Amino acid sequence: MNTQPLAATGVNFPEIGLGTWDYHGGIEPLRAGFELGATFVDTAESYESEPVVGQAVRGMRERVFVASKVSPEHFRAADVRRALDASLLRLGLDHLDLYQLHQPNPAIPIAETMGAMEALVDAGKIRFIGVSNFSVAQLQAARQALRKHPLVSNQVRYNLADRTIEAELLPFCQAQGITVIAYSPLSRELQRIHDCDPEGVLPEVARATGKTPAQVVLNWCLCQDGVVVIPKGNSVAHVRENCGASGWRLTPDQKRRLDEKLQFRRRSATEMALRSMVPSGLAPLVKRSLGLLPRSLRRRMR
Ligand code: NAP
Numbered sequence: 001m002n003t004q005p006l007a008a009t010g011v012n013f014p015e016i017g018l019g020t021w022d023y024h025g026g027i028e029p030l031r032a033g034f035e036l037g038a039t040f041v042d043t044a045e046s047y048e049s050e051p052v053v054g055q056a057v058r059g060m061r062e063r064v065f066v067a068s069k070v071s072p073e074h075f076r077a078a079d080v081r082r083a084l085d086a087s088l089l090r091l092g093l094d095h096l097d098l099y100q101l102h103q104p105n106p107a108i109p110i111a112e113t114m115g116a117m118e119a120l121v122d123a124g125k126i127r128f129i130g131v132s133n134f135s136v137a138q139l140q141a142a143r144q145a146l147r148k149h150p151l152v153s154n155q156v157r158y159n160l161a162d163r164t165i166e167a168e169l170l171p172f173c174q175a176q177g178i179t180v181i182a183y184s185p186l187s188r189e190l191q192r193i194h195d196c197d198p199e200g201v202l203p204e205v206a207r208a209t210g211k212t213p214a215q216v217v218l219n220w221c222l223c224q225d226g227v228v229v230i231p232k233g234n235s236v237a238h239v240r241e242n243c244g245a246s247g248w249r250l251t252p253d254q255k256r257r258l259d260e261k262l263q264f265r266r267r268s269a270t271e272m273a274l275r276s277m278v279p280s281g282l283a284p285l286v287k288r289s290l291g292l293l294p295r296s297l298r299r300r301m302r
Helices: 027-035 050-057 077-091 110-122 136-145 169-176 190-195 201-209 213-222 236-243 252-261 269-277 280-291 295-301
Strands: 003-005 012-014 040-042 065-070 096-101 126-132 151-157 179-183 227-229
Touching: 027 050, 027 236, 040 050, 050 065, 050 077, 065 077, 077 096, 077 110, 096 110, 096 151, 110 126, 110 136, 126 136, 126 179, 136 151, 136 169, 151 169, 169 179, 190 213, 201 213, 201 252, 213 227, 213 236, 213 252
Parallel strands: 040 065, 065 096, 096 126, 126 151, 151 179, 179 227
Antiparallel strands: 003 012
16 A cells, blocks of 8 residues: 655555445444555544444554544534544544544634644644645635644545546645545446546556556546545445555556546536535435436536
8 A cells, every 4th residue: 555645744644545424334344444554544523434433443543544524513613622522432532633624614714613623733632634625715714724733634526527626726735735635536436437438448447457447546546646535435345446546556648548538527616616505404405306317417417
């Protein structure tokens, strides 16, 4: 398993971590990942996976980089402290390696939230501060609000079929040394990436590399400087396969063919802004409604 630097912290962590949203695989898939060097696991107070992550980490805490997230409704200073304590309790841990703001909340001043995050670092309850789903402007505001400790990461959607971050956010993070943690790197369903590949370039590259399509898809993300991925696998087989996406690289030519032939999308700034306005409680309803649309239209909307 290759490792990558976490921003300028001097800490290296695995370039493949284990996502746990909608995770119901028990401890075995997580343990299988740890054994293969994917000693980085991502959870959130909203995922309901903190207890199983805690069980999987037990007995090997020193080897595993544990990341969780605080939900936007808990961005008031006292709520941040309470949310962390509740996460630590569910995880059975005394500290987190990375604590991330799950998504921006314009209703609460970022200075208040970041002040609370810095106090948690000072108290030894978290090692590093990160964010998720932040735009360039929101990253700049978050960094300005931090007085003592750096902002080390931004967790955002990135995969072969959705390359929105390449326009502005990825270059900014690379220039500023903010690690990008790519979520939904398999596009939540590998078939969605095949749907964007009318010429069958993905299976062709997979054959040429001797890797599986999923491994190629993950490796494509890792070809970008400063990007790590956190695929979710509910089975030992999926996790093992995903770990095999590290330790090698696509050739420049293979990457270029994927870049050129897959019909990726980039969400516009307007679409991103509209999406960020959907209250998290309504997200499942919106998702169900999108599911009723014809497949071709659905792919454009997601
Ligand atoms: P993903 O990792 O892109 O895709 C997960 C799906 O791919 C699951 O259906 C999984 O099936 C399947 N899969 C896994 N490995 C596979 C393989 N080798 N071959 C074929 N299919 C495979 O999607 P995601 O769960 O949305 O994203 C990953 C993680 O990112 C999440 O778990 C979460 O930790 C994080 N995330 C963060 C945010 C945020 O707002 N910060 C948002 C979304 C996700 P099985 O489940 O059957 O294994």
